[in-house]
Amino acid sequence: MAETPVTTPALKQTPLNNLHRQLGARMVEFGGWDMPVQYSGGILEEHRAVREAAGLFDVSHMGEFEIRGPDAVAFLSHVITNDPTPLQIGQAQYTVICYPHGGAVDDLIIFKLGEDDFLAVVNASNTEKDFEWMQGQTSGFNVSLTDRSLDYGLIALQGPAAVEILRPLTSLDLDAMPYYSVRRGPVTGVEAILSRTGYTGEDGFEIMVAWDTTPQVWQALLDAGAPHGLKPAGLGARDTLRLEAAMPLYGHELDADTNPLECGLNRFVVLDKPEFVGRDVLAAVKANGPTKRLIGLEVVGRGIPRQGYAIMKDGQTIGTVTSGTQSPTLGKAIGLAYVQPDYTKVGAEVEVLIRGAGVLARIVKRPFYKRPK
């Protein structure tokens, strides 16, 4: 007998893989990782828990890069579209990395941990590509770039109850942590990098700890959160939550053929920096207007928009859906779509082509959901 050739490489596992299985998770492949898409209660229950109480997500599959050295700020300023110069130690920033032609390499968050010490958190499926790309941009800069993706586990604690769940588990002053701040300190007795960030549209935290300590931190958070209504939540709920909050997902709203101005990320693109990769093209896009624009859609008829469905107006195709779902919070079918720039007026009616039939939809403001203050 010949040996069976290996056709698919083994999926990577986060440090929480066994715990997910014990919790009854349904596991799926995502970006080369074996990840929980939902637990036994289902996506709707997990989604509701995050909106009303709290949810706990394993996002250890995401990539983490250390960027250190005297030129760390100058290097980042060259690579990213946002401006890292004004960042103070303890602040985080959302940004995009672009190719010279303006298309997105990835979207990411950078954390300023020390004067010449940054951490970038990137999308799991883009980790290798991003690292290679950034490494290729380092010449002339006194900076060291280190891929720490397999050294850190990452847990997201999200929802209105997140702060009260976390408070007894850390000596860090959470009230002194505004949105997009980051601190080092103990969480559940484990040294952590704690940030007030997330991908759900709710208040919440992301907790980065050494890979091998991730299970004990996860378990401590689950136990402490249970009386508050916290539930473990999978990638399914993560997607419906971010979509209601109209946050872009790489591979849907952003890709190498889409620039951040088309995606409506203007405030994260600082064109008056002296230089950065993609600047010239983005400045021209800004001056001439993008050739496509992201819109939010609410379906008026019956049906759910899905990625790839055509957007029609007066019988002509004017765009394409990038993400869509039945919004658990709103009880309506919603979607994000790219359309020709003349068709972005809020309130305007369009049709989504669903299985060959045009279904009435209305352009609405993004985000679809905004948390009560």
Next chain:
Amino acid sequence: MPNVPAELKYTKEHEWAKVEGDLVRIGITEYAQEQLGDVVFVELPQPGSKVAYMKNFGVVESVKAASDLYSPVGGEVVEANSDLESQPELVNKDPYGGGWLILVRPDDPSALNSLLDADAYSAFLDSLA
């Protein structure tokens, strides 16, 4: 293991068929609804329209994705379950009862004999595990 009622017939696409006099009631199995997760939308044919054996007759959508439905028999749709318009979750809660999909008058009632019985469908589910 998911419930597989002995009196029903099954397809490998996870639909069930139940003979009710000269009509056939059709739905999806407990295994299918478990795999789909929370059902949030169901699209069914109008009464009076025709469905064909193992051809797509509608769609059931979870939060994450749309899945086609295949008819275990060819024939004319007598009734579609209109409760699912406002309560698609019945497909999850009661897949063999209130979550039924369509009622069909089969062109050829003997065609049901070609479907899987409960034992064969259970064995098929085992083979997927």
